[in-house]
Amino acid sequence: MDPKLGGMTLKEWVAIESDSVQPVPRFRQELFRMMAVAADTLQRLGARVTSVDMGSQQLPDGQSLPIPPVILAELGNDPTKGTVCFYGHLDVQPADQGDGWLTDPYVLTEVDGKLYGRGATDNKGPVLAWINAVSAFRALEQDLPVNIKFIIEGMEEAGSVALEELVEKEKNRFFSGVDYIVISDNLWISQRKPAITYGTRGNSYFTVEVKCRDQDFHSGTFGGILHEPMADLVALLGSLVDSSGHILVPGIYDEVAPLTEEEINTYKAIHLDLEEYRNSSRVEKFLFDTKEEILMHLWRYPSLSIHGIEGAFDEPGAKTVIPGQVIGKFSIRLVPHMNVSVVEKQVTRHLEDVFSKRNSSNKMVVSMTLGLHPWIANINDTQYLAAKRAIRTVFGTEPDMIRDGSTIPIAKMFQEIVHKSVVLIPLGAVDDGEHSQNEKINRWNYIEGTKLFAAFFLEMAQLH
Amino acid sequence: MDPKLGGMTLKEWVAIESDSVQPVPRFRQELFRMMAVAADTLQRLGARVTSVDMGSQQLPDGQSLPIPPVILAELGNDPTKGTVCFYGHLDVQPADQGDGWLTDPYVLTEVDGKLYGRGATDNKGPVLAWINAVSAFRALEQDLPVNIKFIIEGMEEAGSVALEELVEKEKNRFFSGVDYIVISDNLWISQRKPAITYGTRGNSYFTVEVKCRDQDFHSGTFGGILHEPMADLVALLGSLVDSSGHILVPGIYDEVAPLTEEEINTYKAIHLDLEEYRNSSRVEKFLFDTKEEILMHLWRYPSLSIHGIEGAFDEPGAKTVIPGQVIGKFSIRLVPHMNVSVVEKQVTRHLEDVFSKRNSSNKMVVSMTLGLHPWIANINDTQYLAAKRAIRTVFGTEPDMIRDGSTIPIAKMFQEIVHKSVVLIPLGAVDDGEHSQNEKINRWNYIEGTKLFAAFFLEMAQLH
Numbered sequence: 001m002d003p004k005l006g007g008m009t010l011k012e013w014v015a016i017e018s019d020s021v022q023p024v025p026r027f028r029q030e031l032f033r034m035m036a037v038a039a040d041t042l043q044r045l046g047a048r049v050t051s052v053d054m055g056s057q058q059l060p061d062g063q064s065l066p067i068p069p070v071i072l073a074e075l076g077n078d079p080t081k082g083t084v085c086f087y088g089h090l091d092v093q094p095a096d097q098g099d100g101w102l103t104d105p106y107v108l109t110e111v112d113g114k115l116y117g118r119g120a121t122d123n124k125g126p127v128l129a130w131i132n133a134v135s136a137f138r139a140l141e142q143d144l145p146v147n148i149k150f151i152i153e154g155m156e157e158a159g160s161v162a163l164e165e166l167v168e169k170e171k172n173r174f175f176s177g178v179d180y181i182v183i184s185d186n187l188w189i190s191q192r193k194p195a196i197t198y199g200t201r202g203n204s205y206f207t208v209e210v211k212c213r214d215q216d217f218h219s220g221t222f223g224g225i226l227h228e229p230m231a232d233l234v235a236l237l238g239s240l241v242d243s244s245g246h247i248l249v250p251g252i253y254d255e256v257a258p259l260t261e262e263e264i265n266t267y268k269a270i271h272l273d274l275e276e277y278r279n280s281s282r283v284e285k286f287l288f289d290t291k292e293e294i295l296m297h298l299w300r301y302p303s304l305s306i307h308g309i310e311g312a313f314d315e316p317g318a319k320t321v322i323p324g325q326v327i328g329k330f331s332i333r334l335v336p337h338m339n340v341s342v343v344e345k346q347v348t349r350h351l352e353d354v355f356s357k358r359n360s361s362n363k364m365v366v367s368m369t370l371g372l373h374p375w376i377a378n379i380n381d382t383q384y385l386a387a388k389r390a391i392r393t394v395f396g397t398e399p400d401m402i403r404d405g406s407t408i409p410i411a412k413m414f415q416e417i418v419h420k421s422v423v424l425i426p427l428g429a430v431d432d433g434e435h436s437q438n439e440k441i442n443r444w445n446y447i448e449g450t451k452l453f454a455a456f457f458l459e460m461a462q463l464h
Numbered sequence: 465m466d467p468k469l470g471g472m473t474l475k476e477w478v479a480i481e482s483d484s485v486q487p488v489p490r491f492r493q494e495l496f497r498m499m500a501v502a503a504d505t506l507q508r509l510g511a512r513v514t515s516v517d518m519g520s521q522q523l524p525d526g527q528s529l530p531i532p533p534v535i536l537a538e539l540g541n542d543p544t545k546g547t548v549c550f551y552g553h554l555d556v557q558p559a560d561q562g563d564g565w566l567t568d569p570y571v572l573t574e575v576d577g578k579l580y581g582r583g584a585t586d587n588k589g590p591v592l593a594w595i596n597a598v599s600a601f602r603a604l605e606q607d608l609p610v611n612i613k614f615i616i617e618g619m620e621e622a623g624s625v626a627l628e629e630l631v632e633k634e635k636n637r638f639f640s641g642v643d644y645i646v647i648s649d650n651l652w653i654s655q656r657k658p659a660i661t662y663g664t665r666g667n668s669y670f671t672v673e674v675k676c677r678d679q680d681f682h683s684g685t686f687g688g689i690l691h692e693p694m695a696d697l698v699a700l701l702g703s704l705v706d707s708s709g710h711i712l713v714p715g716i717y718d719e720v721a722p723l724t725e726e727e728i729n730t731y732k733a734i735h736l737d738l739e740e741y742r743n744s745s746r747v748e749k750f751l752f753d754t755k756e757e758i759l760m761h762l763w764r765y766p767s768l769s770i771h772g773i774e775g776a777f778d779e780p781g782a783k784t785v786i787p788g789q790v791i792g793k794f795s796i797r798l799v800p801h802m803n804v805s806v807v808e809k810q811v812t813r814h815l816e817d818v819f820s821k822r823n824s825s826n827k828m829v830v831s832m833t834l835g836l837h838p839w840i841a842n843i844n845d846t847q848y849l850a851a852k853r854a855i856r857t858v859f860g861t862e863p864d865m866i867r868d869g870s871t872i873p874i875a876k877m878f879q880e881i882v883h884k885s886v887v888l889i890p891l892g893a894v895d896d897g898e899h900s901q902n903e904k905i906n907r908w909n910y911i912e913g914t915k916l917f918a919a920f921f922l923e924m925a926q927l928h
Contacts, residue, residue, distance in 0.1 A: 220870025303688030308776030406684025
C-alpha cells in the first residue's frame with residue numbers, strides 16, 4: 001500500500017488550514033492548496049481528474065475572492081459494472097486553539113485512540129477512507145468491483161457556493177453514467193453502532209414583520225393608545241405552536257407521510273440511551289418520554305422553532321420603548337411529503353387570519369426567506385442493501401437506520417438534479433464534535449470505515 | 465432691567481455644553497461651569513446661595529466622575545408670605561450637529577420667532593423665565609409677593625443622581641418653610657394654549673426569564689422534542705394584553721380611580737386636534753376615536769407595553785437557533801391609585817398561572833426591576849388656583865388641565881418626602897422637541913412664560 005495513503009495522509013490533510021468560512025485570502029490559498037493536494041492524490045491512484053474552475057465569489061463588503069476548484073474524478077468505466085459517485089468536501093469550519101482546543105487543531109494528534117484535529121471527521125477523514133478503500137484494491141492489484149467517480153468541493157461549510165450550477169451543468173456529462181451517489185458527511189447516533197442515513201428534514205424559514213411606523217415610540221407618551229407592533233407580533237408568534245410542540249397552522253400535518261408498522265420497527269431497533277442523551281444535552285425533560293417518540297419528532301414529524309425578534313429592545317437593562325417596527329423569525333423543519341410552497345401558503349394564510357382578527361391598524365408582511373425540501377430515500381434501493389450487508393460483514397451488526405433532523409441540502413440536490421439514489425453512510429461516532437472544539441475521529445472508526453467502503457464496493461458488484 | 469438677564473442670558477446658558485448623559489470629563493467640566501454661572505446669576509439677584517457638593521459617581525466601567533453641585537437658593541423669608549420653591553435643571557441631553565440639527569445646537573439661533581438650541585426648552589429657558597420674573601420685581605424695586613426658593617440640579621437627564629438623598633436630608637432644613645413646589649419641565653399639549661399638569665403615570669418594569677439551559681440549541685438537532693423557551697415566553701407575553709390594549713392581568717384595574725363627571729369635563733375642555741395629532745405622530749389609527757378616550761388612556765388608565773426580548777436571535781438574516789434562555793421585557797404605566805407592590809404581586813401570580821398551565825420543564829423567573837409610583841395633585845390647592853388665574857391674566861384663556869403619560873419621578877419624590885403641594889407649570893409648546901434634534905423654545909413662550917411666573921407670584925400672594 002502506498003505509504004502516502006492511510007494515517008499519514010490524514011495528518012497531512014488536517015495540517016492544511018482549509019477554512020472556507022472566514023473569507024480571507026490566506027485561507028483561500030490554503031483551500032486551493034488542499035484541492036491541488038487531493039487532485040494529486042487521486043491522480044496517483046490512477047483517476048482521470050478535472051479541477052473545475054469555479055470563478056470567484058462577491059462578498060457583501062464588495063470584496064471578491066476566488067472559489068476553490070471542484071474536483072471531478074473517474075476511475076474505471078466498465079459498462080457492465082455499476083458506477084458509484086462519492087461526494088465529499090475538504091474545507092473545514094474555523095478553529096482557533098484559544099477557543100478551547102486541547103491540542104493544535106491543525107496538528108492531527110492521537111490521544112487514547114482518538115485522532116483530534118479540525119476536519120478529522122468533517123469531512124477529510126471520510127473522504128480519505130473512501131480513497132483508502134479504492135487504494136486497497138489498487139495495492140492488491142485487483143480490479144475495482146464498481147466504476148468510481150468523485151465530486152469533491154471546497155466550499156461546503158460556506159454553503160456549497162456555485163455547486164448546484166455545476167451539478168446542473170454536468171447532469172448529462174459527468175453524472176450521465178452515475179447509478180448511485182454516496183455521501184459520508186454526518187455521524188452515527190451512537191458511539192459504537194454504525195448507521196445508514198436515509199432522510200433529512202427540510203426547512204422553511206419565515207419572517208413576519210409588523211409595522212406601525214419606521215420610528216420607535218416612548219411608552220410614556222404613547223402607551224395606551226397604540227396598536228403596538230410587539231403585541232401583534234407576540235400574538236402572531238404565539239399562534240404557531242402549542243405547549244406540547246404541536247404546530248397550530250391549519251393543514252400543516254395533512255401531507256406528513258403516514259406511519260407504517262415497518263417504520264416503527266426501525267425506531268424500535270435503534271439503541272438510544274435516553275438518560276445519557278438527556279444528560280449530554282443538559283435538558284431536564286423532553287416533550288416525550290420514549291425513544292420512539294423522540295426519534296420520530298426529530299426525524300419524521302415537522303417542528304416549529306421561534307428564533308427571535310429583530311427591531312425590538314434586545315439589550316440588557318430597562319428601556320421604555322414601544323418598537324415601531326418588528327420582525328419575528330421562525331422556521332418549520334419539513335418532512336416527507338410536505339411541500340415547501342404549500343407550507344408557505346398555509347403559514348401565510350394562518351398568520352393573515354390571526355392578524356385580521358386583531359383589527360390592528362398596523363401592516364403585516366409574511367415572507368418565506370428560505371425553502372429547503374426534505375429528503376428521503378428508498379431504503380430498498382440496491383445501494384442501501386449493499387451498505388447494510390457491508391456493515392454486517394465489517395461490524396457484525398445491523399446498522400441503525402437513521403434520519404437527520406437537520407437539513408443536508410446536497411442530498412436533496414443530487415436527488416433532484418441527477419435523479420439517482422443517494423445514500424448517506426456516516427463513519428464517525430456521535431461524539432465526534434463536528435463544527436466544535438476538539439473535533440476528532442476515532443482511529444477505529446477511520447480504519448473500520450475504510451474496510452466498510454471496500455466491502456460496500458464488493459456488495460455493490462454482487463447486487464448490481 | 466439687568467442687561468445680563470433675558471434673551472442674552474439664555475444664549476449664554478445654551479452655549480455651555482452641560483451634557484450629563486455622556487459620562488466624559490469634558491462635559492462634567494461644562495456642568496460645573498453651568499452650575500457656577502447659575503449660582504452667580506442668583507447671587508446677583510440677591511439670593512442666599514449654597515452650592516451643595518454632591519460627591520462623585522461610580523460608573524459601571526469603574527470610572528468615577530464628580531457630580532455637579534445642586535444649588536439651593538433663598539430670596540426673602542417674610543413669615544407672613546407664602547414660600548414657593550422652584551425646581552429646575554441645567555443639564556441637557558446630548559446634541560450633535562451631525563445628527564440632523566439645522567443649526568449649531570450650542571448656539572441659540574432665532575428663526576421665525578423660534579429660539580433653537582439644546583436646553584432652550586428643557587430646561588434652561590423655563591429656569592431663566594422664573595429668574596427673569598423674580599428679576600422684574602427687583603428691577604421695579606418692588607417687594608417680592610412671595611418668598612422664593614430654588615433647587616437647581618445638573619443631573620436630571622442622567623436620572624437625578626443623589627438628588628433624593630439630598631431632599632431627604634434637607635427635608636427639615638431647606639424645605640421646612642416651603643409651602644408649594646413648582647416644576648416647569650414638561651410641555652403643553654398644544655401650540656398656543658397654556659397648560660397646568662397635575663398628574664403623571666408611574667411605571668413598573670418587569671423582566672420574565674425562561675430558561676432551558678445556558679446554551680443555545682440547533683433547530684435541526686433539537687427542534688421537535690424541547691419545551692422551547694421562546695414558545696413559553698411568547699405565550700407569557702401574549703397573555704398580558706389584548707388587541708384592544710386591555711391589560712389581562714387579573715385585578716390590575718381594581719384600584720384605578722373611578723371616573724367622575726368633573727374629570728370627564730376636564731378632558732372635554734382640552735383642545736386636541738386628533739387629525740393633526742395623528743399626522744404629527746405618523747400613526748394611521750389609534751386604538752380610540754375620540755379625544756376624551758385618547759387622553760384618558762394616556763393619562764388615567766394603565767397601559768402595558770412589551771419592549772423586547774434579550775437572548776434570542778435579534779440580528780438581520782436567518783439563523784436556525786433555538787435560544788436556550790430568553791428574557792422578555794415589558795412595563796405597566798401605573799395610575800392613581802394603583803400600588804406598585806400590589807401590581808408586582810398581580811403580574812407575578814398571573815405569569816406563574818399561565819406558565820404552570822403549559823407544563824413546561826423550563827424555569828421561569830419574574831422580576832420587577834423598577835417601580836415608580838404615579839403622582840396626582842389636588843387641583844383645588846391654592847397654587848393651582850393661582851396658576852389658573854395667572855394664565856387667565858397673561859393669556860386671556862383657561863389653561864388645559866393636563867396630566868403626563870410618562871413618569872416624572874421628581875414630582876412624586878417632592879410630594880412623598882416634603883409633603884407639600886407640587887404643580888407642573890409648563891411653558892413650552894407641544895412641538896418644542898425636547899430630547900430630539902432642533903430643540904427650541906418659541907420667543908413668545910419664553911416672554912409670556914416670564915410674565916406668567918410674575919403674575920403667578922402676585923396671585924399666590926393674594927390667595928395665600
